[in-house]
Amino acid sequence: MRLSLAACFTCAALPALAETPVLTVLTYDSFTSEWGPGPAVEKAFEEACACDLQFVAAGDGAALLARLQLEGASSPADVVLGLDTNLTAAAAATGLFAPHDQPAATGLPVAYDDPLFLPYDWGWFAFVYDKTKLPEPPASFEALAASDVSVVIQDPRSSTPGLGLLMWVKAAYGDKAADIWGGLADNIVTVTPGWSEAYGLFLEGEADMVLSYTTSPAYHRIAEQDETKDWAPFAEGHYLQVEVAGVLAASDQPELARAFLAFTQSPAFQSVIPETNWMYPAVETTLPQGFETARPETSLLLSADEAASLRDAALTEWQAALAR
Template sequence: MRYLTLSAGLLGAALAGPAQAENPVLTVYTYDSFISEWGPGPAVTEAFEAVCDCTLNMVATGDGAALLARLQLEGVRTEADIVLGLDTNLTARALETGLFAPHGIEAALDLPVTWDDPVFLPFDWGWFAFVHDRARTPAPPTSFRALIDSDLRVIIQDPRSSTPGLGLLMWVKAAYGDEAAAIWEGLAPRILTVTSGWSEAYGLFLDGEADMVLSYTTSPAYHIIAEEDDSKAAAPFDEGHYLQIEVAGMVADTDQPELARRFLAFMLTDEFQSVVATTNWMYPAVTPADGLPEGFEGLHQPETSLLFSADEAATLRDGALDEWRNALAR
């Protein structure tokens, strides 16, 4: 009987083998909020698996900036086929690792800037902003200097682990240049806490722990659409607002290059892009055929968009990080 059982097991494995071989796994490293139950991950997984004859394995790695750190640590041994959630403040450093390959995809994108990067492909974009509650903070500051002069408490994210945190460093540097260190010294007393990622920061703000939180001009759309609550707003800053363009890239040593390219191409279809606005709460990189959902039309549209090139951001990062760290250490 043991022989018969073993034979049946081997036969079952043999029969399962071809089916498994026909059902490859594509592993995507991304940030925590993307694959949360309320993020794009579940809907994206269902939609892609319906057309790819594959298994989409999305792996959370912390917040956005932690993606690159993990990939660098794993190197060529990484299990990732796609990395989704870097932004233009990180792409030059990511390219230097030699761990990414060109995607070879032609795309017509709806971005506020021209895009010609052959390695990284955008999937959404937005402007950073400080979000406040209209009832608790009816007259928010309209600049970094006004924030410094206020008695408000704000929550920000760590630029070493979070793309919004790094985006804030670039925002201050783009707006103030050589005066950035002085701005950080003024901001330090206003900062209640620094979290490792966006989700924790925004949750603390919603719990009433702070007056404002570093987020996006699109964040109020969530409350308008999902909660029918218009009490949250993004504070318009006179200096302008820094752009974030989120991207995905194909790992050079992937053993599923064709499937990886299929995913990147799928990322720009309506099936993916229509999910972005109301789950990631950002502007889609390609506007869906039905347009943006109601609730986006009244959001703040900055008159001035600030953005360093990927190379400029890489050059400025370490110095900006030192300015931030020195100010908060005092």
């Protein structure tokens, strides 16, 4: 395991205290699960920092921002891990984050350099299906809307995939997004608070497809030796998600918090991302065999400011369609 010199010096310079310093990282539920990255990340960082790393789960990704906005500067968290570029403009507007002083991540498919937020993984949103049950999945949003294929999605008010879907439709269709949602409304079986609940319903057979990622089938191939799951390529392209971490300005462990952000770029952190978070690492890393079979031909991504400006209108369109 290697840490950057800055991270090592930071950890070594921490004062000797009577009690072990505690670093609190606010993140989403699946990150802290026994099969997620949390356990391996906690073990590796604690070995390097002589500290107590504690993860606090707060639902899905979009729920993190809502919790921060509620708690403000009194938040007990030192680091927030799990926002994405659809939320960073709103997160920056809170004034709760401090600069991270780390170089830009090198393994992203797009240029990204933000003084407050540091990427740790990324992926493309996609609809996942079972090939044995749905031999010919829809190949576009319009085809999905015209079909009787059932889907389960996540709530954009609490879930980053749910919000990502809103931005995906908006980026692909612009002013016609409301029409797309009108057509999709009768395909949607249910809307869940987060990704875990939605994916669980799909695996239980409650829907033909689930909003997830192009990398989700890799879990089934690698962990379960199950080749039946795949993602459906959409003609409109696929929306990118870049997940980020940031240091809270009110942290009482600022040096330790910055050391943790540096650690997210290290091999010890990045190497566990593909087979625990089932996303692409933000730093160039050798991917495990069988991790991917193909990538989308077209990538869609709105800037942080564009996503923030379109969020309310997109949410209104989505709610209006589902309320009919």
